[in-house]
Amino acid sequence: MNCSGVGSPIVVVENGLGDFSFDWTLVQSRVAKFTRICTYDRAGYAWSDPGPKPRSFAQINLELRDALKKLGEKPPYVLVGHSYGGPVVRSFAMNYPRDVAGMVQADAAFEGMRVGIGGGKTLRLGEDAKGKSIPQPREAMQTSDKPAIPAHAQPQGPNELDPMYKALPEPIQKLQLWAQVLPQTEDAETSQREWSGEYFAKWMKTSQAGTLGYIPLVVLTRAEGGYGNDQDVPAAQLEKERKEGQAMLVKLSSNSKQIIVKSGHNMEVEAPDAVAGAIQLVVEAVKKRGKLQ
Numbered sequence: 001m002n003c004s005g006v007g008s009p010i011v012v013v014e015n016g017l018g019d020f021s022f023d024w025t026l027v028q029s030r031v032a033k034f035t036r037i038c039t040y041d042r043a044g045y046a047w048s049d050p051g052p053k054p055r056s057f058a059q060i061n062l063e064l065r066d067a068l069k070k071l072g073e074k075p076p077y078v079l080v081g082h083s084y085g086g087p088v089v090r091s092f093a094m095n096y097p098r099d100v101a102g103m104v105q106a107d108a109a110f111e112g113m114r115v116g117i118g119g120g121k122t123l124r125l126g127e128d129a130k131g132k133s134i135p136q137p138r139e140a141m142q143t144s145d146k147p148a149i150p151a152h153a154q155p156q157g158p159n160e161l162d163p164m165y166k167a168l169p170e171p172i173q174k175l176q177l178w179a180q181v182l183p184q185t186e187d188a189e190t191s192q193r194e195w196s197g198e199y200f201a202k203w204m205k206t207s208q209a210g211t212l213g214y215i216p217l218v219v220l221t222r223a224e225g226g227y228g229n230d231q232d233v234p235a236a237q238l239e240k241e242r243k244e245g246q247a248m249l250v251k252l253s254s255n256s257k258q259i260i261v262k263s264g265h266n267m268e269v270e271a272p273d274a275v276a277g278a279i280q281l282v283v284e285a286v287k288k289r290g291k292l293q
Helices: 021-031 057-070 085-095 163-167 170-180 183-205 235-250 272-288
Strands: 002-004 010-014 037-039 077-082 100-106 114-118 121-124 217-222 256-261
Touching (some): 010 057, 010 085, 021 037, 021 170, 021 272, 057 085, 057 183, 077 085, 085 183, 235 256, 256 272
Parallel strands (some): 010 077, 077 100, 217 256
């Protein structure tokens, strides 16, 4: 966990799948000018050890809460969830409501969101649920929790960075290349994908409007989905569903607003000013205990 800046409420960032704490360097340096911000790597990512399985939202929430407590970073927090991290912080707020003062959803995933699964096929998040009961989270590791990685496995991954990461400082670009090929990350993400479906299916059954109460909430949505007609669903339908899903996120709190951002999905890298600005809006609303401006 990497915390910088001074002030409260403390901002805590939850990454997307395949993303890391250092992806937020540009946002973190901006936010640290007006309050304290903590970024971290989930269990199995970058420097973090593997954690207990299954990698459910509840398990991730418990580990983050424990880490913040051990470091003396006091709640209530402003949680920022990007992509997969969006539903993770929603779960955190439901599990520990007194620990959450505000939230930013940054191009966040949502229940029913259609994602590509290869071969031109798509799947709505939640449709892959097996109806399994989600176990209680735990702090102790068991032998069965260790990553299933063959002893002879060699890191596999890109030799060149995606062009968008060129916006990051050169040392951070090198960290990207290092972290992307760590074999334990895929093991953690496989479990995360499997168990997130159970939450999405549950949320799809009942309207989630108002589940975050009146906490200040900013939903950052990219202007264009950028879909092509190479999937089993037309690009126009994918775009319509994306916009409807993002609008649904706005209704999670009765004190919310949506901001459209001209960037790709990884807006923390491509539009750090917009992301930091949204975080500042929420921080100011929390301080004033009032409505978002």
